[in-house]
Amino acid sequence: MVCGAGKTEVLFKAIDTAIASGKRVCIATPRTDVVLELTPRLKNAFPAVKIASLYGGSEDRHSFAQLTIATTHQLLRFHEAFDTIILDEVDAFPYTMDESLQRAAEKARKPVSAIIYLTATPSRKWQTECRTGKRNFVTIPARFHRHSLPVPEFRWCGNWRKRLAKKQLPPECLGWISERLSARKQALIFFPHIESMQAALPLLQKQNPAIDSVHAEDPERKEIVLGMRNGETPILLTTTILERGVTFANIDVAIIGAEDRIFTESALVQIAGRAGRSAKHPTGTVTFFHFGKTTAMEQARKQIQTMNKEGKTRGLLDD
Incomplete structure (x- = not known):
């Protein structure tokens, strides 16, 4: 499913x-x-x-x-x-x-x-x-709105950790963020660790002070997520806490540091699955910014492409 x-x-x-x-x-x-x-x-x-x-x-x-x-x-x-x-x-x-x-x-x-x-x-x-037939199962390889799952784009961004240490972000990432702000398109940006997310937040708030961040131990977590859902937050930085279980109607998704070990195949598929969930907004871009591709990244993209192919074969997709 x-x-x-x-x-x-x-x-x-x-x-x-x-x-x-x-x-x-x-x-x-x-x-x-x-x-x-x-x-x-x-x-x-x-x-x-x-x-x-x-x-x-x-x-x-x-x-x-x-x-x-x-x-x-x-x-x-x-x-x-x-x-x-x-x-x-x-x-x-x-x-x-x-x-x-x-x-x-x-x-x-x-x-x-x-x-x-x-x-x-x-x-x-x-x-x-x-x-191998050892487990009974049913596959649902398509979304209810009959549009394909967004397939992640891989974009090399160099040594982003080194840049963050100098209070900078890779220009590839900054360009992506500027495009969303200009288009008034909400976005979720995932970071591998709280420290890197918190280092990036003040740099991005220079572009727009309404940009916010959230993590598992944040006492205002519910309110921050609600602010994003209500459209008050243009871009929300997050750890893997928002990889699943929450739905935002019309967002693009990015990961900065997608090569980190915390981003397993499962986590990457879930993160990509945050985009294009709504029937009103069934598409969205997913971008994995990385400092070197990993097997998990390749497997996650392959799993998404396989599901899209099965959905098409079974007549469950319109696009």
């Missing part, structure tokens, strides 16, 4: 059928951001259904509900509670790294139950298991 396929909406029919049969359903995801994103969409889709939204510090923690949206950590509190568990973004940290969370998902399901895994970026192991 590609990034932006509309997987939440794809689930609606199954959730509706389960709830109509008196079943109890849980959608679990590794990250709080995704719980906060999904809750209003599901409450809007199922207005008559009692829905609990569970994450650290949430107010719903002690309420019973037929439909539960929870972080995977919250599953530790349940025992044989759910008829269906839908695990969203199963490739995301911390679920992939924490066996206790994987066991919690098994423990939270009833003895006779279904468990469904959703991912836009399956691990190499899962890809092999699907190809």
Whole structure:
């Protein structure tokens, strides 16, 4: 299932059928951001259904509900509670790294139950298991709006770290940013580490003081993301915290330092998937600025091109 396929909406029919049969359903995801994103969409889709939204510090923690949206950590509190568990973004940290969370998902399901895994970026192991028939799977190789996934462009920008140390940014990156500001096109720019992002922020605020930044430990994270969503922020600098789970309607995307080890194939596919998500704005540019191409970069681009090719072959794309 590609990034932006509309997987939440794809689930609606199954959730509706389960709830109509008196079943109890849980959608679990590794990250709080995704719980906060999904809750209003599901409450809007199922207005008559009692829905609990569970994450650290949430107010719903002690309420019973037929439909539960929870972080995977919250599953530790349940025992044989759910008829269906839908695990969203199963490739995301911390679920992939924490066996206790994987066991919690098994423990939270009833003895006779279904468990469904959703991912836009399956691990190499899962890809092999699907190809060799060891795992049942369904592929959705296109977005709901029937436009191709944006394919990343690779642009060499030299030793960007050295430039940052001198309080400069590569001219290739500055030119890209100036074009977006002139065109009034919002953009997300990913950095490998907080330090490099924070070093770049004041340099870019000279072009436009409304440019902002966000990272996982930022106390104003929710407000900053909302400002971007409302169009108040022209360009948002971010770490990998925004690689998944958030949707902005009409943006271009760039990475500065795409060769860094933190940008795995999975992370790069997710980041590229931030662009072109909306039916009103189904296209967007994705640019990987780098100081040397990596295997992960090549594999990410190949995976996106493969999905576009399959979508075209199956008649799921109009462009």
